[in-house]
Amino acid sequence: MKIATYxxxxxxxxxxxxxxxxxETQPDVVCLQELKxxxxxxxxxxxxxxxxxxxxxxxxxxxxxxxLARGLEIKELRQGLPGDPEDIQSRYIEAVINDVVIGxxxxxxxxxxxxxxxDYKLGWFQRxxxxxxxxxxxxxxxxxxxxxxxMPTELDVYKPERWLDDALFRPETRLAFKNLVDQGxxxxxxxxxxxxxxxxxxDYFRNAYGRNAGLRIDHFLLSPSLEGRLxxxxxxxxxxxxxxxxxxxxxxxxxxxx
DNA sequence: ATGCCGCGATACTCGCGA
Numbered sequence: 001m002k003i004a005t006y007x008x009x010x011x012x013x014x015x016x017x018x019x020x021x022x023x024e025t026q027p028d029v030v031c032l033q034e035l036k037x038x039x040x041x042x043x044x045x046x047x048x049x050x051x052x053x054x055x056x057x058x059x060x061x062x063x064x065x066x067x068l069a070r071g072l073e074i075k076e077l078r079q080g081l082p083g084d085p086e087d088i089q090s091r092y093i094e095a096v097i098n099d100v101v102i103g104x105x106x107x108x109x110x111x112x113x114x115x116x117x118x119d120y121k122l123g124w125f126q127r128x129x130x131x132x133x134x135x136x137x138x139x140x141x142x143x144x145x146x147x148x149x150x151m152p153t154e155l156d157v158y159k160p161e162r163w164l165d166d167a168l169f170r171p172e173t174r175l176a177f178k179n180l181v182d183q184g185x186x187x188x189x190x191x192x193x194x195x196x197x198x199x200x201x202x203d204y205f206r207n208a209y210g211r212n213a214g215l216r217i218d219h220f221l222l223s224p225s226l227e228g229r230l231x232x233x234x235x236x237x238x239x240x241x242x243x244x245x246x247x248x249x250x251x252x253x254x255x256x257x258x
Numbered sequence: 259a260t261g262c263c264g265c266g267a268t269a270c271t272c273g274c275g276a
Contacts (some may be wrong), residue, residue: 007276010265034275038268061266109276128263149276168276203276204263215276227265247264247276 001098001255003029004236005145005218007106007201007248011064012033012198015043017245023128025236027252028070029097031104033147034246035064035090036204042066059090065104069097077101083127091124100226100255101135110167117166121149125176129183135223136184142223144185147248149217150177152187155197156216167218186227188220188253192254193233200235201248209240218251229255 004027008014011032020028030052035042039058041122047054047068051143057079067074075096080087091106105128110121135142144161151169154160163169189198199214208214222230234253 013265109274111274111276163276166276194269201276206260206262216276243263 001029001100001144002027002252003031003102003143003220003255004250005031005033005104005147005251006250007033007147008244009034009036009094009246012041012043012045012244013036013045013068014244017239018243019050020242021236021239022248024051025036025131025250025252026070028072029102030103030108031102032066032068032143033064033104033106035059035066036062042067048074055093055095057090062108063090065090065093065106066093067093067097068104072097075153081124081127081131084123084128091159092128093257099141101140101142103135103142103146105144105148107147107149109149110173113165117129119168121167122172122176125173127178129176129180132180132185132221133183139225140223141226141229141242143226143253144221145219146218148177148219150217150219151217152177152181152219153188155195156199158199158213158215168215181221183226184224185221186224186230188222188230188233189216189235189251191227191230198235199237199249200251202240204247218248220251220253226255229257231256
């Protein structure tokens with residue numbers, strides 16, 4: 001089963017790019033972030049025509065997450081993380097597909113830091129960790145994937161010294177990610193490529209893609225029962241070079257049978 | 259060192275992303 005994550009940065013604005021990439025790579029499951037579309041403006045017909053079922057949690061202007069599946073039933077488990085009924089931002093959606101729990105997340109950016117946005121990021125991280133602990137305890141096979149807005153280590157930043165005070169790289173953020181992983185999760189890309197420079201995001205300006213000035217912020221965390229099923233993983237870097245493309249690259253993993 | 263770019267909202271500019 002091939003599972004991908006892709007922060008599309010506007011599902012309608014990027015629709016031609018999304019459809020081209022789906023046609024080219026045909027993942028079984030796709031987690032999307034930053035739909036930037038209200039619930040009623042999700043391009044379901046085009047997604048269906050491309051061969052995918054979908055569930056999504058939209059929001060006007062910002063955020064928004066979706067899970068797509070090709071010829072597989074999607075059983076939705078939840079929209080939003082538990083723990084804060086006041087939180088109205090669409091950043092989490094979860095489903096069972098092929099007996100695997102798929103959590104699709106868009107963790108808050110958190111800049112400027114410090115400040116209320118950074119506090120929101122750390123609070124959201126805490127709620128994610130609480131929920132993730134429950135998923136681990138369930139013993140089910142779980143994939144937690146999406147845009148974490150965290151560079152876990154210096155290897156994941158083209159110029160770490162420039163990012164020390166940034167909400168994506170501050171010590172508090174890296175510690176929150178480490179604490180989450182230490183529950184027993186496996187960072188899939190790092191497990192297969194422990195020492196390689198891997199980027200999933202390139203800024204639009206200063207020719208970041210051309211200069212390979214990237215960040216690794218889109219991640220796959222695998223529950224213990226899935227670690228042994230990880231066959232392959234990668235980044236579809238070339239998609240970042242397309243016209244009208246997102247600033248993120250699609251990232252994917254391949255899982256074998258039980 | 260810096261949203262320099264790009265998008266959406268309902269604009270003629272701003273908030274936001276990372």
